Amino acid sequence: MPYLDYAASAPLRPEALTAMLPLLERPAANPSSQHGQGRAARAAVETAREQVAALVGAAPGEVVFTSGGTEADNLAVKGTVLARAPEARHLVCSAVEHHAVLDAAAWAAADAGAQVDLAPVDGLGRVDPGRLGPLLQPGRTALVAVMAANNEVGTGQPVAAVAELAHAAGAVLLCDAVQAAGLPGVDMAADGIDLLALASHKLGGPTGVGALVVRAGTTLRPLVHGGGQERGLRSGTLPAAALAGFGAAAAAALADRHTTAGTTLATLRSHLLTGLRALAPDLEVNGDRFAPDPAGGLPGLLSVRFPGRRAEDLLLLLDRHGVACSAGSACASGAVTPSHVLVAMGRDPAAARETVRFSLGHASTQADVDAAVAAVAQALEVLAPAPQGVER
Numbered sequence: 094m095p096y097l098d099y100a101a102s103a104p105l106r107p108e109a110l111t112a113m114l115p116l117l118e119r120p121a122a123n124p125s126s127q128h129g130q131g132r133a134a135r136a137a138v139e140t141a142r143e144q145v146a147a148l149v150g151a152a153p154g155e156v157v158f159t160s161g162g163t164e165a166d167n168l169a170v171k172g173t174v175l176a177r178a179p180e181a182r183h184l185v186c187s188a189v190e191h192h193a194v195l196d197a198a199a200w201a202a203a204d205a206g207a208q209v210d211l212a213p214v215d216g217l218g219r220v221d222p223g224r225l226g227p228l229l230q231p232g233r234t235a236l237v238a239v240m241a242a243n244n245e246v247g248t249g250q251p252v253a254a255v256a257e258l259a260h261a262a263g264a265v266l267l268c269d270a271v272q273a274a275g276l277p278g279v280d281m282a283a284d285g286i287d288l289l290a291l292a293s294h295k296l297g298g299p300t301g302v303g304a305l306v307v308r309a310g311t312t313l314r315p316l317v318h319g320g321g322q323e324r325g326l327r328s329g330t331l332p333a334a335a336l337a338g339f340g341a342a343a344a345a346a347l348a349d350r351h352t353t354a355g356t357t358l359a360t361l362r363s364h365l366l367t368g369l370r371a372l373a374p375d376l377e378v379n380g381d382r383f384a385p386d387p388a389g390g391l392p393g394l395l396s397v398r399f400p401g402r403r404a405e406d407l408l409l410l411l412d413r414h415g416v417a418c419s420a421g422s423a424c425a426s427g428a429v430t431p432s433h434v435l436v437a438m439g440r441d442p443a444a445a446r447e448t449v450r451f452s453l454g455h456a457s458t459q460a461d462v463d464a465a466v467a468a469v470a471q472a473l474e475v476l477a478p479a480p481q482g483v484e485r
C-alpha cells in the first residue's frame with residue numbers, strides 16, 4: 094500500500110523492531126529497580142539516551158524522555174514560563190509552530206500571566222530574523238520558539254540566527270525538531286538551541302515516546318511530578334522497550350545522513366511533483382521547493398494545492414486506492430478550520446482547504462510515487478473542477 098504520510102507518523106524501522114523485541118519478550122522490569130532485570134532495562138534506556146543525544150549533537154545527560162513531541166513542547170514552553178518571575182514571562186513563537194507549542198503558549202497567556210507575540214512568516218513560511226528581532230523584550234522575553242522545519246509545508250527555518258537574537262535578549266530558544274531531527278544541520282551546539290523537541294514515531298521508532306533535549310544550565314520547572322525520574326524533570330516509569338526502539342530509530346536516522354537518503358527523498362519528491370504537474374498544470378506548491386533549501390527544509394515533503402478541488406474529497410478518493418496522505422497536518426485533519434500555517438503564509442482560507450500534503454520517508458520507493466500519481470489521475474477525473482460560472 095503506498096504510504097505517503099510520513100509527516101503524520103513513519104512506519105517502524107526494522108532496526109527499531111529488532112531493538113524492542115528482546116525487551117518485550119523478557120520479563121518486565123522497571124529501569125529504576127536495583128535487581129539484574131532492572132539493571133538490564135536501565136542499560137537499554139541509557140543506550141537509547143546516547144543514541145538520541147548523538148542524533149542532535151547533545152550530551153546524553155541533556156536528554157529528558159517524554160511521551161512524545163507534544164509533551165516535549167509543553168514541558169519546554171510551560172516549564173520555562175513557570176521557572177521565570179511573573180514579569181519575565183514574555184514569549185515569541187513563530188506563527189507556523191505546531192499547536193503543541195502555540196496552544197501551550199496560549200495556556201501560559203491565559204493561566205500563567207504570560208504575554209505572547211507571534212513572529213510573522215513570508216509567503217514560503219519562513220521566519221525573517223529581521224522581523225522577529227523587534228518583538229524581543231530584553232530581560233522580559235523568556236523563550237523564543239522557532240521550529241527546525243515545518244510539518245505542513247516542509248520549510249526550514251533560520252534557527253541559528255534566531256538563537257543568536259534570543260540569547261542577546263536573555264531568552265532561551267526552543268526548536269521543535271519533531272519533523273527535521275533526521276536531517277543534517279539540526280545540531281544543539283552548532284545552532285545554539287537550548288530546548289529541542291523530538292518524537293520517536295516521526296523517525297521510524299514506536300509511538301508514545303519522545304524527548305525534550307535540555308541544554309545544561311537551562312532552568313525548567315517540571316510539569317509531571319512523582320518518582321523523580323529524568324532528573325526530576327519528568328516523573329514516571331521509563332518504557333524501556335519503546336525507548337530502545339526510539340534509540341535504534343535515531344541511530345538509523347543518523348546513519349541515513351551519511352548515505353544518499355536525503356538526495357533519494359528529494360529525487361522522489363521531484364518525480365512526484367513532475368507527475369502531479371502533468372495531471373494538474375494549475376497545481377500550486379506551498380513552501381520552498383527550490384533545491385537546495387538554504388534553511389534545510391524537509392526533502393520528502395510536498396504540499397500542493399489543487400485549485401477547485403477540496404482536499405477532503407481528494408483524500409477520500411485516494412484512500413479508496415490505498416494511497417495514504419494528509420490534508421494540511423494530520424493533527425488538524427477533520428477540523429473545518431483551515432491550516433494556520435497556510436493562512437500565516439498568506440493563503441486565503443478557501444485555497445488552504447484545497448491543499449494536500451504528501452510526505453515520503455525511510456522506506457519510500459518510486460513505486461509508491463507512481464501509485465500515488467496514478468491514483469491522483471483517477472481522482473482528478475472524478476473531481477474535474479466546474480467550468481467557470483457554473484455553480485457546484
Ligand SMILES: Cc1ncc(COP(=O)(O)O)c(C=O)c1O
Nearest residue numbers: 161162163191193244271272292
Ligand atoms: C512539528 C511537530 N511538533 C510536534 C508534534 C507532536 O508530536 P507527537 O505526535 O509526538 O505528540 C508534531 C506531530 O505532528 C509535529 O509535526
